[in-house]
Amino acid sequence: MTSNKNIKILLNYVIGPLVFCLLAWSIYQQLLRQNNWKASLQHAWRATTGVEWWKMVLAIVFMFVNWGVEARKWQIAIKQVQRLSFIQSCKAVFTGTTLAFFTPNRIGEYMGRILYLGEGKRIKAISLTIVCSMGQLLVTLWVGIGGILYLQSYGNTELLHTFAGLWLKLVLYAAIAGAVILTLFYFRLAGLVRWVEKMPRLRKPVSYIRVLDNLNATILLRILSLSVLRYSVFLGQYYLLFDVFDVHITVAQVAGSVSVIFLVLAIVPTIAVITELGVRWKVGIEVVQLFDSNITGILATSLAVWIINLVIPALIGSLLILGIKVFNNRK
Template identity: 85%
Template sequence: MPSPGCRGQCQELFLKVFARSVGIGLLCELILVTTNKNIKILLNYVIGPVVFCLLAWSIYRQLLRQNNWQQSLQHAWRAIIGAEAWKLVLALVLMLANWGLEARKWQIVINRVQHLSFIQSWKAVFTGTTLAFFTPNRIGEYMGRILYLDEGKRVKAISLTIVCSMGQLLVTWWAGIGGILYLKAYGNTELLHTFAPHTLLWLTMLLYFTVAVAVILTLFYFRLAGLVRWFEKVPRLQKPVSYIRVLESLNATILFRILSLSVLRYSVFIGQYYLLFDVFDVHVTATQVAGSVSVIFLVLSIVPTIAVITELGVRWKIGIEVVQLFDSNITGILATSLAIWIINLVIPALIGSLLILGIKIFNNRK
């Protein structure tokens, strides 16, 4: 730490983040370089607008790289100005419910290390969404959330945030297993075996892989405290274990609450897809929506993607492969995937980029 004579001139912040949850290994190291007061002000008040502009430009470039993007935008525009516009508004409202549920989940677990209000938790979730937009499989989300915590508590918060992600991942994978079984049983049999035989093959492979990993992950999820105590017995793991010992405070009641909120959040996703499929003339029943969308989410959770670069393309591709088993309106499927991407990822990321303005990442020490 700088001496008293250097206070106000320079400040060195070194944050080494390390968290390990059995079944999911994560090494996050964030080095904040020594800087003076003017640079601190520059970073605190310029980073938000810069991220906002970069995000908008990246989204524009991403859309231009996709096939049929003009048709998708035309469908979206007709829906916005048509009689079905209220369903788009409702989907936007559900976006707030979606991230509100996620904020509540994070608030429940993070209170083990620091008390946060629901509004603070909500802001942290939106900020995490912004950083997740630029990182593979949304791992930057952890970094964005812990910026709202005191410096001495950020390391422990990483492992707690991972638990939230594990809860949502469990719901996604078990629902995906049900979705695969549904598609194989009730999908368009002729299309599966004639026009898309490869779809049947990868569905079968995906089913076996998902069942195996989901069982293991479920066991890990409900045995976190026992696993921490087991790691404590290994001398070489004493330092890493000190970062995740807080997981011992998560009893079965808290873990089930996380799962319950994850199920509610998943239901919100399904509801949004159901509304938007109807808006864009994709004629599928509620059961078909649940079955197909669960497989889409399952694949998105497995395939390495970066939201700002590749995720939209993956959503379009897997959406076509799966939903066409029930309806052949490819343009409607593309438009729905685009709308979901904008509502659930782009808009929250833009909101989070503005919230970064209010975060004092580099605080002056008195």
């Protein structure tokens, strides 16, 4: 227990900030190489209150659509153990976002969501929540693979012959392997449960995941389709914000580059409050500059998306967590 605690402290308070500082330094050096970077930075700041302000507002509205779709997806899955209203599901999702903000690769999200379930149903609900994440990850992997292939075909050929082209190939191979394996697992969950049941030592844990037997192909496809819809909302946000911050790329280029950003974020271990922003910045620059060299605009877009999709929902969730504590104290 002490050893695990020390490892967590090392990751969260030493390695995490160190990685962020290294990324920030690398980004700063790239920013300095951009012509008139100070003027570009000022322009990016003015853009938030300029004639394109409505696009920023629309991106914020999309945030509520995004988490609303996620809430509906979780509501469908969790129905196997407990029925929740759409409002309750939304509260659970926002609460999960708050806890995810401080944990590696958002694993705290599961614990935040199950606070709204009955005590005897919480452990079973974790496996269903993981299925929702698997559906989103499947979309991220397959679309990301398509994005890499697009970048390799239509991106800046000079940059693709540098280190950027090498790491794109490595990510592509890893994504293909992961996507194939995950797809097989996703559509064979019931078979997986039955296979684990045959192992005597795992009979007790199996009782908590047996609920996956109830997830038929129709439910799994609904979860997958909602994941695609949510992914489309993300792309819409990026397209709007790129336009706000004068990053001039087409719809196809947005889809190709952003899909690779999401793919890398899904593969690389990050902590939202420490390293994820740095990774977003770094990957965003490396990928989007294949089509546009406005590094300041790319940084501003990545920051805006991070604030809109993670910081604001985490703040909303923190208020909901406070409400839960106040309610429990009164009770």
